[in-house]
Amino acid sequence: MKLLDFPAYLRDTAFRLLPHRARTGLFPIGDPGPGAPVLVTGNFTLTVRRLRDVLAGQAAWLLVVNSKGFNVWCAAGGGHLTHHDIISAMRVAHLADKVSHREVILPQLAATGVERRAITTATGFETRWGPARLEDLPAFLGRGSRVFNAERFMRFPGWERQEMAAIWYAPALILLTPILWFALGPAAALAGSAGLVVMVATLFAMLPRFNPLGRWRLPILLGFGLFGALAGWGLLAASGGATLWPLIAIGTTNLIGTGLLFMDLSGTTPWYPSVVNTGANPATITLNEARCNGSGDCVMVCPRQVLKMNGRRRKVEIREPAQCIQCGACIVQCPRDALLFRYADGSTVEAPTIRNTRLNLLGKRRTLHR
Amino acid sequence: MSSFVWMKVLESTPERYDRGISMLSGGRIGEVYQRIAEIAAVPARRVLDIGCGTGAVTLACATRGAVVTGIDINAEMLDVARAKPVPEGGSAVFLQRAAAEIEDLFGEASLGAVVSCLAFSEMSVEEQDYALETALTRLVPGGVIVIADEAEPATGFRRLLHRLRRLPVVVATYLVTQTSTRPLAGLTGRMRAAGFAEVTQERMLSGAFLIARGRRP
Numbered sequence: 318m319k320l321l322d323f324p325a326y327l328r329d330t331a332f333r334l335l336p337h338r339a340r341t342g343l344f345p346i347g348d349p350g351p352g353a354p355v356l357v358t359g360n361f362t363l364t365v366r367r368l369r370d371v372l373a374g375q376a377a378w379l380l381v382v383n384s385k386g387f388n389v390w391c392a393a394g395g396g397h398l399t400h401h402d403i404i405s406a407m408r409v410a411h412l413a414d415k416v417s418h419r420e421v422i423l424p425q426l427a428a429t430g431v432e433r434r435a436i437t438t439a440t441g442f443e444t445r446w447g448p449a450r451l452e453d454l455p456a457f458l459g460r461g462s463r464v465f466n467a468e469r470f471m472r473f474p475g476w477e478r479q480e481m482a483a484i485w486y487a488p489a490l491i492l493l494t495p496i497l498w499f500a501l502g503p504a505a506a507l508a509g510s511a512g513l514v515v516m517v518a519t520l521f522a523m524l525p526r527f528n529p530l531g532r533w534r535l536p537i538l539l540g541f542g543l544f545g546a547l548a549g550w551g552l553l554a555a556s557g558g559a560t561l562w563p564l565i566a567i568g569t570t571n572l573i574g575t576g577l578l579f580m581d582l583s584g585t586t587p588w589y590p591s592v593v594n595t596g597a598n599p600a601t602i603t604l605n606e607a608r609c610n611g612s613g614d615c616v617m618v619c620p621r622q623v624l625k626m627n628g629r630r631r632k633v634e635i636r637e638p639a640q641c642i643q644c645g646a647c648i649v650q651c652p653r654d655a656l657l658f659r660y661a662d663g664s665t666v667e668a669p670t671i672r673n674t675r676l677n678l679l680g681k682r683r684t685l686h687r
Numbered sequence: 688m689s690s691f692v693w694m695k696v697l698e699s700t701p702e703r704y705d706r707g708i709s710m711l712s713g714g715r716i717g718e719v720y721q722r723i724a725e726i727a728a729v730p731a732r733r734v735l736d737i738g739c740g741t742g743a744v745t746l747a748c749a750t751r752g753a754v755v756t757g758i759d760i761n762a763e764m765l766d767v768a769r770a771k772p773v774p775e776g777g778s779a780v781f782l783q784r785a786a787a788e789i790e791d792l793f794g795e796a797s798l799g800a801v802v803s804c805l806a807f808s809e810m811s812v813e814e815q816d817y818a819l820e821t822a823l824t825r826l827v828p829g830g831v832i833v834i835a836d837e838a839e840p841a842t843g844f845r846r847l848l849h850r851l852r853r854l855p856v857v858v859a860t861y862l863v864t865q866t867s868t869r870p871l872a873g874l875t876g877r878m879r880a881a882g883f884a885e886v887t888q889e890r891m892l893s894g895a896f897l898i899a900r901g902r903r904p
Binding site: 340341342360383385396399401402404405408409410439672673674 | 760761762763766783784785786787788791809810811813814816817
């Protein structure tokens, strides 16, 4: 990353909940000729900047699609990045006149919203899924645009967990610190802010060690809240300002912080289904084996190793249903509509509904499947 | 009238979109729909509504006897549109397509009018230009284009007032939906650049809404 880009990186990271629109269009990476590969992405500024960094030294075309300033995963799930948007971008950029081949490489995490075949039908371009994570792109391109199995699955390294922690505490600090400063003075404001940051950062650092959807999630989060409050109280005591109201304010701040995290902590991880998506009515991915023709389209887009191809039988198998984060990508991509969600009451949601609703935000699938 | 940014909130519940938009405009959004239809729709004229949403403009045009196709990317909004009764005398068809897919649906010089309401501000500038250029070729000579969208007031003080009123709505919308709308700027200039003639504009709803129109020469 260039030094000059750092303030923008901080802005995009801290305010990642908000859309940040990059310029759309077709951009050269290095010195691409007409035969260079075309990589598709959304117009979230952080993603575009990282792509440029990671692709330095490569020769490729970057087609930045209007995802309304959201990252690919959120935009595709929320209906802001669809095959219609990609078709638009290809036509607006006159891609067919700029390259000699007829293939675009799609970001795998767009699979919830993007239907590949519609792109081919409308533009004549074939499509191929790239790796799930952009840092795997150089190796992917080096192999002639072939994805290794391991590159399809989501990782959540420590530095990325800290980035996600920042999207929780940065807006909170902007709102809370001035209030604490104004009401109780600088010592209380700094101690309260530091306690909150320590609490959230520690929680995300330890995320692999507990399940934010498990039955103990509330006590665990309250424990983190108490830990943050203790950190703040300790700092306050060290500064000699440990009076009643600042102590209460710091405890309350951490309690509110844990309450907000409780709402959808799992949704800021790539490992667990978002509560906003599943609600209190989680579904189980189910295969209608009679319909499956073994195309493997579903296996290519699952970020959680839920599905596996049985080559001998030429059928897909659901190996790890508990790992499913209910993104619906496999259901959307199946050419035979062989996959579906089944609810605890026995009702089902099939592919046409998933293709319309994308994620189940605010429970909208629930009204449709009854 | 700054509150059209709430459109994105309402889109999350398409069934309530029409009622919400009407409430946010103080019951006056219907005036905009009717004005668009008044300019663009005549009996038996083929009309395309780009970004039709729940179909209010499409059906306003169909009420005047036009043969209307509404296109939108959002499948749920289209479901709501299809559930509405089509007025006698006109016809309305709703398809899931983006503005850059017009060329897949209509041949050259096959449309009498192209309309769009609260959709262009959702597109990138490049998409807007492409849609305008394609719309021009799909219109018959003399065919009309009408684009209505949120706009900022023209004068400095009113623009400042508009932005101040808009700010809390923008923040609230970000918190609820993580998105926002943006006022449309420079539209009439781009319409002229695309090749439209007789380009004029009018403002409605205290200056916060722009209706631009033009003709294919």
